[in-house]
Amino acid sequence: MAFRVRVITASEHAAFNATQPAVSFLQTPAWASVKSEWGSQSLGWFDDRGRLVGAGLVLYRRLPGFRTSLAYLPEGPVIDWVSDDLAGWLDPLVDHLKRSGAFAVRIGTTTAACTWSAETVKSAIADPEITRLSDVPPDSVDDTADRVRTQLRDLGWRPPKEEEGFSAGQPRWVFQVPLAGKDEDQLLKGMNQLWRRNIKKAGKAGVTVTQGSVEDLPGFYRLYLETAKRDHFVLRPFSYFPAMFEALLAEDKDRIRLYLAHHEGDLVAATVWIRVGGHAWYSYGASATAKREVRGSNAVQWKMMTDALAAGCTVYNLRGITDTVDKNSPHLGLIQFKVGTGGEAVEYLGEWDLPLNRLLYKAFDVYMSRRG
Known part of the structure; x- marks a missing residue:
């Protein structure tokens, strides 16, 4: 089938997303x-009957000094990725973006390729001979992913190389907790003993978890600064967070939430939760160095998970991990924390690039890498 691609309004886009079981928050018009x-x-x-059957948010980043841009669809577009004719979907997109002056296109298919259970991940961490999860046979493989991968390669698309790219990409490896068909007891039983003990310990210590508002973002940001200094990650400016809350709440009054964990009046952990349809994301988190023993981080995660369950979500997504299980890697602690939830590591097909002007494509890559 031949599709037409054209610009739609934000309201048309939001209405289409509302018909889908789940859409990445990065593919909402509010983003x-x-x-x-x-x-x-x-x-x-x-389609040929004039029906809206797919949608995507395109972000354009101008190459300085040129009248041309990278066209980027983070974790999108929302199309029929299991189609045997991806060319029918992607070629009209490319044609539109060429006319819009793009020198390259980056898309982010959310097709899951492989899944590793919590038990498999824990076994890999315990094995001194294994340094990467990708070296371990997965618990499940989606045959659809191979078909999508083959079609993309045949159409000239290519995945960014590991540790390279525009510094604008989304994680290909994530850790998520399936929620469908579970109740709170089953969710808790699926966690490891340490997580269950820490959740119980937080309750006994008197940790309380509540929802905050935009007015509480300064408190969140203070913890965020403390966490960034301790864990050595790159900060976003404070202005980013009020802007994100304002934009997402304008589209849906329950699209984004701020969770606050207090102990005896002290803010010990704070997190940002985002939901679109049946998918909820742990988007940002921060914790105090003091009072780590009261386990505010575990308490706030448990509250977000149970709230996602109550909202009818089928997936709670803890976002990015790397595939390292190397004992000497600074990233190991992240996957160890997340694996305790009893969820699963998922490798997506991730982001694919189509250079339309190879010289400018390379120049932009160099420009973004120098920006850090």
Whole structure:
């Protein structure tokens, strides 16, 4: 089937997303307001009967000194990725973006390729001979992923190389907790003994978890600064967070939440929770160095998971991990913390690039890498 791709309104885009079981929050029209340093368009795919059957948020980043841009669809577009004719979906997109002056296109398919259970991940961590999870046979493999991968390669798309790219990408490896068909007891029983003990310990210590508001973001940011200094990650400016809350709440009054864990009046942990349809994300987190023993981080995660369950979500996504299980890697602690939830590590097909002007594509890559 031949599809037409054209610009649609934000309301048309939001209405289409509402018909889907789940859509990445990065593919909501509201996200364009969060990424205000990029240009943006909402695009729609129309079939031969004029029906809107796909949608995508495109972000445009201008190459300095040129009248041309990278066209980026983070974790999108929302199309039929299991189709045997991806060319029918992607070629009209590329044609539109060429006319819009793009020198390259980056898409982010959310097709899951492989899944490793918590038990498999723990066994890999315990094995001194294994340094990467990708060296371990997965518990499940999606045959659809191979078909998608083959089609993308045949169409000239290519995945960014490991540790390279525009420094604008989304994680290919994530850790998530399946929620479908579970109740709270089953969710708790699926966690490891340490997580269950820490959740119980937080309750006994008197940790309380509540939902905050935009007015509480300064408190969250103070913890965020403390966490960044301790864990050595790159900070976002404070202004990013009020802008994100304003944009996402304008689209849906329950799209984003701020959770606050207090102990005897002290803020000990704070997190940001985002939900679209049946998918909930742990988006940002921060914790105090003091009072680590009261386990506020475990308490706030448990509250977000149970709230996602109560909201009818089928997946709670703890976002990015790396595939390292190397005992000497600084990233090992992250996967160890997340694996305690009893969820699963998932490798997605991730992001794929289509250079339309190879010279400018390379120049932009160099420019972004120098920006850090």
